[in-house]
Amino acid sequence: xxxxxxxxxxxxxxxxxxxxxxxxxxxxxxxxxxxxxxxxxxxxxxxxxxxxxxxxxxxxxxxxxxxxxxxxxxxxxxxxxxxxxxxxxxxxxxxxxxxxxxxxxxxxxxxxxxxxxxxxxxxxxxxxxxxxxxxxxxxxxxxxxxxxxxxxxxxxxxxxxxxxxxxxxxxxxxxxxxxxxxxxxxxxxxxxxxxxxxxxxxxxxxxxxxxxxxxxxxxxxxxxxxxxxxxxxxxxxxxxxxxxxxxxxxxxxxxxxxxxxxxxxxxxxxxxxxxxxxxxxxxxxxxxxxxxxxxxxxxxxxxxxxxxxxxxxxxxxxxxxxxxxxxxxxxxx
Amino acid sequence: xxxxxxxxxxxxxxxxxxxxxxxxxxxxxxxxxxxxxxxxxxxxxxxxxxxxxxxxxxxxxxxxxxxxxxxxxxxxxxxxxxxxxxxxxxxxxxxxxxxxxxxxxxxxxxxxxxxxxxxxxxxxxxxxxxxxxxxxxxxxxxxxxxxxxxxxxxxxxxxxxxxxxxxxxxxxxxxxxxxxxxxxxxxxxxxxxxxxxxxxxxxxxxxxxxxxxxxxxxxxxxxxxxxxxxxxxxxxxxxxxxxxxxxxxxxxxxxxxxxxxxxxxxxxxxxxxxxxxxxxxxxxxxxxxxxxxxxxxxxxxxxxxxxxxxxxxxxxxxxxxxxxxxxxxxxxxxxxxxxxxxxx
Numbered sequence: 001x002x003x004x005x006x007x008x009x010x011x012x013x014x015x016x017x018x019x020x021x022x023x024x025x026x027x028x029x030x031x032x033x034x035x036x037x038x039x040x041x042x043x044x045x046x047x048x049x050x051x052x053x054x055x056x057x058x059x060x061x062x063x064x065x066x067x068x069x070x071x072x073x074x075x076x077x078x079x080x081x082x083x084x085x086x087x088x089x090x091x092x093x094x095x096x097x098x099x100x101x102x103x104x105x106x107x108x109x110x111x112x113x114x115x116x117x118x119x120x121x122x123x124x125x126x127x128x129x130x131x132x133x134x135x136x137x138x139x140x141x142x143x144x145x146x147x148x149x150x151x152x153x154x155x156x157x158x159x160x161x162x163x164x165x166x167x168x169x170x171x172x173x174x175x176x177x178x179x180x181x182x183x184x185x186x187x188x189x190x191x192x193x194x195x196x197x198x199x200x201x202x203x204x205x206x207x208x209x210x211x212x213x214x215x216x217x218x219x220x221x222x223x224x225x226x227x228x229x230x231x232x233x234x235x236x237x238x239x240x241x242x243x244x245x246x247x248x249x250x251x252x253x254x255x256x257x258x259x260x261x262x263x264x265x266x267x268x269x270x271x272x273x274x275x276x277x278x279x280x281x282x283x284x285x286x287x288x289x290x291x292x293x294x295x296x297x298x299x300x301x302x303x304x305x306x307x308x309x310x311x312x313x314x315x316x317x318x319x320x321x322x323x324x325x326x327x328x329x330x331x332x333x
Numbered sequence: 334x335x336x337x338x339x340x341x342x343x344x345x346x347x348x349x350x351x352x353x354x355x356x357x358x359x360x361x362x363x364x365x366x367x368x369x370x371x372x373x374x375x376x377x378x379x380x381x382x383x384x385x386x387x388x389x390x391x392x393x394x395x396x397x398x399x400x401x402x403x404x405x406x407x408x409x410x411x412x413x414x415x416x417x418x419x420x421x422x423x424x425x426x427x428x429x430x431x432x433x434x435x436x437x438x439x440x441x442x443x444x445x446x447x448x449x450x451x452x453x454x455x456x457x458x459x460x461x462x463x464x465x466x467x468x469x470x471x472x473x474x475x476x477x478x479x480x481x482x483x484x485x486x487x488x489x490x491x492x493x494x495x496x497x498x499x500x501x502x503x504x505x506x507x508x509x510x511x512x513x514x515x516x517x518x519x520x521x522x523x524x525x526x527x528x529x530x531x532x533x534x535x536x537x538x539x540x541x542x543x544x545x546x547x548x549x550x551x552x553x554x555x556x557x558x559x560x561x562x563x564x565x566x567x568x569x570x571x572x573x574x575x576x577x578x579x580x581x582x583x584x585x586x587x588x589x590x591x592x593x594x595x596x597x598x599x600x601x602x603x604x605x606x607x608x609x610x611x612x613x614x615x616x617x618x619x620x621x622x623x624x625x626x627x628x629x630x631x632x633x634x635x636x637x638x639x640x641x642x643x644x645x646x647x648x649x650x651x652x653x654x655x656x657x658x659x660x661x662x663x664x665x666x667x668x669x670x671x672x673x674x675x676x677x
Binding site: 058059165167168195196197198199200201203204207222224225226228229248252262263264265266267268269270271272273274278280281284285 | 380381494496497524525526527528529530532533551552553554555556557558560577578581582591592593595596597598599600602603605606607608609612613
């Protein structure tokens with residue numbers, strides 16, 4: 001279980017520091033860069049061995065960009081990503097390739113992330129081929145092994161993606177991530193496209209694999225209840241910034257950022273007897289092209305004062321291991 | 334022809350909608366019975382492919398080939414809408430019956446401004462002057478909470494966010510103050526904070542116009558917040574139907590129970606979530622007997638053979654307003670129902 005490993009030693013496996021990712025927007029006659037979408041604007045966090053960090057936020061907050069940048073699927077604008085103490089963004093490509101084997105990703109949409117013309121066994125084995133690991137026979141045996149880990153049968157290796165349901169495809173996506181024996185997996189909304197009964201199956205598999213293989217996860221999702229179920233610690237993102245990060249227990253017991261509070265109160269609870277007080281947020285998430293001045297949340301914030309529109313609050317440790325970026329976090333407590 | 338004294342706004346009897354595909358007949362909706370009372374929110378919940386959206390399209394009579402409404406009656410204020418001509422139907426659709434969809438941005442026409450699209454509703458159904466239509470359109474935008482409606486009336490769909498587009502859809506749907514609004518996954522594509530705004534808006538408008546709503550969703554949280562009565566659908570049939578409090582506090586059907594247990598709930602962390610084993614059946618090749626039987630834990634627990642042989646009816650107890658399609662609660666010839674007393 002993840003908790004046991006945590007107690008053993010708080011080994012840091014991932015450390016992201018001041019990660020920035022801007023997307024240029026070109027315009028004008030000579031198509032020069034006229035503006036930038038500040039998708040991820042200086043975020044830092046760590047993930048310990050065997051731990052799950054949940055990254056939550058609404059669409060456009062930059063959570064998926066964080067995951068993709070960490071995988072090297074897109075280059076970071078600046079910042080560093082330490083994996084077991086080595087900065088992956090500064091490594092030479094050969095060395096990087098070797099290290100990157102230990103970092104894998106599972107994508108949101110199991111329908112579009114598998115090649116429809118390849119039997120899934122081939123799709124799963126692709127990582128082994130790229131890294132030239134093992135003979136063909138060994139590769140095939142390994143494929144069968146990971147298929148069993150995710151609850152599929154040997155004969156499934158010969159089938160094509162269209163023969164599988166959404167939940168089964170997501171199992172294949174997980175198998176594909178597992179084949180290179182990674183230590184760290186980015187799970188990018190792995191259950192959002194699935195029905196609830198299937199979602200529960202996948203969440204249970206992910207927990208079981210973590211327990212048995214000692215994996216570390218970055219679990220990216222918009223559904224706080226799902227994130228709470230699987231995470232040890234949770235980071236809340238808003239418009240390219242982390243606004244609050246702490247243990248799962250603390251974030252639900254004493255959320256300090258008004259955005260976290262509002263986010264939690266807007267989740268409908270499947271219990272008609274509950275009479276919860278809702279905090280309605282006015283307006284919508286602003287564009288990352290021109291984020292608001294000062295605190296990015298201030299135009300929607302029920303607590304906003306003058307300082308909020310002028311001065312950007314820094315992420316500060318208000319309680320032990322509980323970081324929040326809000327001028328009035330004390331008030332919210 | 335009108336029913337005298339029919340107390341229900343809409344009554345659906347034995348609705349069947351099939352799709353004729355190359356692989357066979359897909360029985361998407363296979364014998365549905367329900368009613369909607371005036372001013373209530375009726376929740377229709379189920380997972381993908383259970384037939385909830387086909388139900389709503391059938392009520393609007395929007396089923397297209399290869400689909401076909403095989404049988405059934407739908408009485409809207411006592412009038413069977415399935416027997417109406419297209420012209421008579423247009424009178425009812427929009428005026429009395431209206432619908433909003435899951436993907437607001439794809440449901441709006443990209444080449445017309447939102448003002449023009451809302452005005453079209455008035456032009457088709459009401460004889461008003463240009464100025465009146467303009468004024469009414471601005472009013473509707475105000476009611477659904479679009480900021481600065483005087484300028485937004487000229488905006489095009491691509492200039493709106495998902496939440497705003499859904500507000501525009503709601504404005505169009507409620508422009509003529511329909512008696513029944515069908516909302517098909519109205520907030521599924523939206524973020525939670527925006528979802529909460531839209532749900533508040535729907536509830537407010539429902540009170541204001543006394544509209545009945547059929548709310549179709551897979552999200553049990555949304556059902557708990559909005560619905561008065563709930564029907565749970567599985568593989569084209571209603572498996573359980575009752576009041577919203579009963580369905581959450583004492584679900585009867587094993588599928589409903591499994592569905593509720595598999596949802597992670599905020600602040601109630603379990604080590605492991607309950608799952609429903611297996612997958613939804615293929616609607617072309619349905620299992621014999623109860624459609625849920627191959628996945629049912631209760632069937633194994635009580636070792637019921639009847640479940641895989643004979644399909645149960647929707648057993649209804651009118652006194653406590655409960656209905657469930659399950660052999661656990663109903664005797665049949667040699668079969669003795671183990672939990673019969675719970676339906677009483």
